Amino acid sequence: MFIISLTYTDLAGVDALLGAHRDYLKEQYGRGVFLMSGRKVPRTGGIVIAACESREEVEALVELDPFKEAGVATYEITEFVPTMTSDHLASFREE
Template identity: 50%
Template sequence: MATFVLLLNYVRPLTEVDALISQHKAFLDAHYEAGHFLLSGRKEPRTGGVILARAESKAAIEAIVQQDPFAIAGVAQYEIVEFVPTMSATELRTFLS
């Protein structure tokens, strides 16, 4: 499994983002349930969000983020950063490669 930081950047007004929040949350819930998403939240100030994710490959995570209603509607763009975890807090050691 590969590990990723997904950085969402809003590119449309917050009113357009807010109109899609319930669909975006359903997307997040589905991928938490599938084991892809580990941690997520909004940026402060509210210019986007951050997701810590795992998937088989970068292609797999790219396919996942294309399903996000934010991406489909063009209100947010994703930056995908793959990284290899080598150190962690004790409670996160299961994610070390």
């Protein structure tokens, strides 16, 4: 499991690409890769929780984000092992 933390570097550029970014997110949700996402408060970036098999997979997905392609955000990727979850996310729990 991975946390993708975006930090906006050009808010006007982010605003211009929101439609394309949302299409990218919807595609990954459709593939079952992204589990949740949203903006940070204050609006300095965003967070994505991704169920990828490897760091290489999540890094490749980040490269497809229109924000990344346009250079309007930077990315930090953190891998973690979910050992406790709510019942709704039990299928992602690892021992």
